[in-house]
Amino acid sequence: MWITLIVLAVVLSLFTLLLVIAKRRMGSIPVVADSPKLVTLTDKNFTNKIKSGMVLVDFWAAWCGPCKMMAPVLNELAEEVDGKVTIGKVNVDEQRVTSSKFNIRSIPTMILFKNGQEIHRFSGYKSKDYLLKELDRRSI
Numbered sequence: 001m002w003i004t005l006i007v008l009a010v011v012l013s014l015f016t017l018l019l020v021i022a023k024r025r026m027g028s029i030p031v032v033a034d035s036p037k038l039v040t041l042t043d044k045n046f047t048n049k050i051k052s053g054m055v056l057v058d059f060w061a062a063w064c065g066p067c068k069m070m071a072p073v074l075n076e077l078a079e080e081v082d083g084k085v086t087i088g089k090v091n092v093d094e095q096r097v098t099s100s101k102f103n104i105r106s107i108p109t110m111i112l113f114k115n116g117q118e119i120h121r122f123s124g125y126k127s128k129d130y131l132l133k134e135l136d137r138r139s140i
Contacts, residue, residue, distance in 0.1 A: 029068040036076035037089040043097040046090070051116040054085040056135065059099060059109045061092050065110045066125045073128045080128075085135055111137060 034040070041049055041057060049055065060067035060073055078087040092107055094101040102111060102118075112120040112134070119138060126134075 029065055029066060031062075032071040032075065034071070034076045034089070037075060037078040037087065039081050039086055041088040041090045041095070041098070043095050046095070047116070048099045049086070049088060050113045053115065054135070054138070055088055055113045056085055056131070057088045057090055057111050057113065059090045059092050059102070059104045059107055059111070061107055063093075064107050069125050070108050073131070074125070076128050077131055080132070081135065112136070 027096065039049060050057065051052070058067075058070060062068065067131075074087055074089070081087070090098055092104055106123050108125070109121065109123045110126065110131075111118050
């Protein structure tokens, strides 16, 4: 029994240490300025901005490490698909009505809209190549 308790204590200690290290690394990810081709979406302008054409919306938060990692990818994507697809961002902490409406439970979550209708959703970090393939599959 003592051996089990010791092993459990060691495992919990290592797990805690790994969490602390991961949190420090995520906190050190630099904030990247948004491309001028990215659209900032709010509770007030959301419906109007997604109602026509293809719009990829990133639901994010300033404190989210993976969201910070997505910022340069979305900037590059916005530059590359300019005119074909609108790339927008919704800050889930500031735009709670829209985030709640689309049942955002984890971030980053990206939703692809076509003429105001959700056609695809994915969560977590995604590469630019992955996003381009997803947009291409849905005929940009």
